[in-house]
Amino acid sequence: MSTEPTASGPTTSGGTTASSTLEAVAGAPVTGAPPVVEPEHAKRRGAGRNLPAAIAVGAGLGGLLIVAVFVVPVAFPVVAAIAMVLAMLELTRALSHAGLQLPPVPLLVGVIGMVVSTVVFGAEGLLISTAAAVCVLILWRVSESMGLSALRDVAGGVFALAWVPFLGCFLLLLFAREQGEMLVLLAVLGPVGNDIGGYIAGVLLGKHPMAPRISPKKSWEGFAGSLLLGTAAVTAVGSLALDLPWWAGVAIGVVLVLVSTGGDLAQSLLKRDLGIKDMGHLLPGHGGVLDRVDSILLAAPTTYVMLEVLLP
Structure with missing residues (x-):
């Protein structure tokens, strides 16, 4: 899941208390919990996570995918x-x-x-x-x-x-499908480009929060970086490896970035409603497996459908 720090940074995050969880289990209506103020270090401009660990884990996952798909x-x-x-x-x-x-x-x-x-x-x-x-x-x-x-x-x-x-x-x-290895790579590169482009642009240029009540670290500048890198990566693979028309690569890339960003925001809203920061802790610097693959889960069917529509 991408994190795109902004200069303004997050201020609050929603959550449920232990008592409200017990009420939900008992079938009683759950009342809104008071906002939890995030620690000061979370408000500073920065990664908001262990960047060296995130890079190492990301590289390891990318290598595992390449081996499993191509080797x-x-x-x-x-x-x-x-x-x-x-x-x-x-x-x-x-x-x-x-x-x-x-x-x-x-x-x-x-x-x-x-x-x-x-x-x-x-x-x-x-x-x-x-x-x-x-x-x-x-x-x-x-x-x-x-x-x-x-x-x-x-x-x-x-x-x-x-x-x-x-x-x-x-x-x-x-x-x-035919050339299935490259199609999988195409579906994965959209979310990956969305994350990397959004992170870099958000760190360097982020000033205007995109959805401060849902994901305060996302910025419009980061979204522009996501759109640029994600679309470029998908277009390059589509044109060079799959012989897709350039316009098809651009269309798929833009839609994948939009879907990936929407998936990030949807999961952020879900986690905020559940009162948790990450879905898990298996992947240092990323959270859980679901935090890492949430956008890919949406990008895969989107890629499948778009290929059927654009290139029947």
Whole structure:
């Protein structure tokens, strides 16, 4: 997830208290928690994270992706499945802050089943396995208890299945196509360019907050940097490696940056509502796996659809 520091910096962040979480578990209405004032160091202009660790982890993840996609392509579905399982665990734990008790077993089995079905049967397999995972989730949860809490948990589980494995499996659909390796790279470069361009421009030029109540460190200057680098990276790969018309590369690049930025803001709003800073702590300098792949989860289906529309 990108962080784009601005000169003005963040001042407050929303969250839920332990008592409000207990109220949510009991089924009582959750009242708004008072704003939490962030420490002074968070207001200073800077990375807002361990930059050396973030660079090292980012380089390691990039290397892992390159190896899995280009060197050992048979390993790519396995890597994707592991990433989705970890992201699902993080999301399940995060939603528990809102009182949702998502059953992990049907969700994790659903992730694996959706990955395998997509690899073997393609888009039809993804649709059928998603429907099956939702049915199993409903039956599993209502067998434990009924009532409003079960309805909330089922809704949260369907949201989790739709966000992580369903969207993530579009990377596998791209990978299965002709020149699939480069298509996966295309879908990943949009969010990566969005993050890097936004970070650099935000640090150097950021003065005007983009959405101060949602993500105070995002700036319009950072968004301009995201748009520039993200579009340039996608256009370069599309034109040089995939022989796409330049206008198609530009169109895909611009849309991927917009989708990635929207995904960043949406997850920031979700984390603010849940009262957490990161979805996890597995990746130093980045937070959790879901913090790192949130934009890619949206970019993959966007790339798939745009290729179908622009180049049928």
